[in-house]
Amino acid sequence: MSQSSNSQSSEIQAIFNRIAPVYDLLNDGLSLMFHRVWKRMTVGWSGAKPGDRCLDVCCGSGDLARLLAWRAGTTGEVVGLDFSANQLAIAQERTAQSTIPLNVTWVEGDALNLPFGDNEFDAATMGYGLRNVVDIPRALAELHRVLKPGASVAILDFHRPDSPQLQAFQQWYLDTLVVPTAARLGMKDEYAYIFPSLERFPQGPEQVRLAKQAGFPYAEHHAIAGGMMGVLVATKARDW
16 A cells, blocks of 8 residues: 555544444444344345354444354354454453354454455455445455355445435435534544545445456445445355
């Protein structure tokens, strides 16, 4: 990465370290708990099944990783990776409090340089991470590299909807609910970055193109919540 890319990545890393204590509280309140439904949909699209070795990139406080672990069961295993040590500490604490034994390993690492070998994972997820990496094609290429032939990754994130009415609603929602709520928790500047990140983020068809460019022959994008959310599902070619 260039020096400017390294600087941008460090800034994003610092943001997620700072928001770690309120991250789940804000997600629950500001999505009216719907983010939990979207995450279950994402895990379903990943194709994870009992006995699988799964990866959750940009795992944050670990919601998707824990859902993957419930899917993979006692015979499977899950790796949750994030570059925020503070988020990983919360993820580890939440998992330790689970009444159901979960086989999850937490790894501090970079989505652009995954610390795993080729063809290691049976399924993968990423939640609200692709929008924040400084090099989307490289992140997709790394996911392609570590997945086994025939395996899929499901990537959940915010999007700018096509409808002007929904765009206006999304802007109102961010301006009047998200940022003021974050401000009351002392996190206004940290959450103000969301709208600029949405403006830069490739839309569904462009994500499909980028996934195919990264080596995935099969890719589709599912718009949800009126297009304000979406899940990119990309599948690696089988090794016949």
